[in-house]
Amino acid sequence: MSGRRDDEATGLALYDRTARDAAAAVIAAYSTSFGLASRMLGPRVRPHVRNVYALARIADEIVDGPASAAGLDAETERRILDDLESETLAAIGRGFSSNLVVHAFGQTARECGIGEDLVRPFFTSMRTDLTTAQHDGASHDAYVYGSAEVIGLMCLQAFVNAGETTPREPAPELVDGARRLGAAFQDVNFLRDADHDAGELGRDYLGSASREEVLARIEADLGAAAAVIPLLPTDCRRAVTAAHDLFAALAVRLRREPEPQKRVRVPDPVKAAVAARAWLGFAPRSARA
Template identity: 85%
Template sequence: MSGRGRDEVTGLALYDQTAQDAAAAVIAAYSTSFGLASRMLGPRVRPHVRNVYALARVADEIVDGPASAAGLDTEAERRVLDDLEAETLAAIERGFSANLVVHAFARTARECGIGEDLVRPFFRSMRTDLTTAQHDSASHDEYVYGSAEVIGLMCLQAFVNAGRPAPRDPGPDLVEGARRLGAAFQDVNFLRDADHDGGALGRDYLGSATREQVLARIDADLAAAAAVIPRLPPDCRRAVTAAHDLFAALAVRLRRQPAATTRVRVPDPVKAALAARAWLGFSPWSARA
């Protein structure tokens, strides 16, 4: 089959663009907050970060309900997840996938230096959701590393390496900041979604940790991340600051609402104000400052 694409783009370039658009569509459908922050990224890195999050979202949906609603049992969900991991690793190696979201991710991985060392822990954490309902401190930390910290590290690879002729090491301070920010995001979401995770999915990610202990950990992780955000490339700082500040605001609201009666949200006008603040170049915000 042949034909001319939009704006006369054809062949692999058209396929790459279509895959990138597919990843953007996934993000637009699933996350308005992420969509807001990603629009603040410079064009050099924006599609790569969307590609990372789109793959993560597809994998998450396999274990968080849609696959089950389609009639898959736990073993079938595991096989689908295993197949997605295998296809992702193969696509990074060969540079092509018939799965558009995987193709977009593989393109980012090859350009930005995202390898098996980050991909496998992510899928390992996704598989944990099929087998582990009650976490302790150790399994929480392992799960958070694979489900959130490595996503931060993948994004960091894009921040540092998108558009470069060859990937380079971001450096230990940025690596630590990316991990801490990812961990804070995940712990905030654990607190926000505790009722749903426990009631609908039968999972307890926080184990014996008290709400105050988790909030203190979030504050420390956000502070550690804020310290290194100014060292990111200029076309990434505003978006990361906006995301950081949104989760700092969520943490404030979680502290004000000790009982998880409703899912805590940041009102749209406050989101807009935080985004504007970040866009103007202010340092990451902290309610503890």
């Protein structure tokens, strides 16, 4: 089958663009908060960050319900996840995948210097969801590194290297900030989704850590991340500030409601105010109530 429109890209350029559009559609469908923050990224970086998050979302959905709802057992889910990991690594190497989301991620990985050292820990954490229901401190930390901190590191690679001829290593302080921001995001999600994780998925990610201990960790991580946001490229700072501040607002609400009756969320008018404040260039807000 063939066909083309003379005013549009063709061949690999068209395929690349379609893959990026597919990744953007995944994010638009699954995350209003992330969609809001990603729109504040400069055009140099925006598609790459969407590509990273789209792959992460697809992998997450394999282990968090939809695959099971389709009738798949844990062993089949693991096999599909393994296949997705293999295809992702192959796409990075060869520059093409028949899976549009994987293709988009592979293009980002090749341009921005995202390698196996970040991809494999992510899939390891996703596989953990198929085998581990109760976490302790050590398994929590390992899970958070693979499921969240490496996503922050992948995004940092895009922040630093998008549009560059040769990828370079980010500064150590930016690496630490990216890891701690990712960890804070994940711990906020663990706290506000604890009832769902326990009731629907049978998982406890926080183990014996008290709510106060988790909140203190979140606040410390958000504070450390906020300190290095001014060191990011200018076309990334507003978006990262907005994402930081949305989760800081969630942390404040979680502290104010020690036993929330429903899932804590940031109302849309507050999200809009957070985005406006970040867009105007204000410094990140504190996560302390």
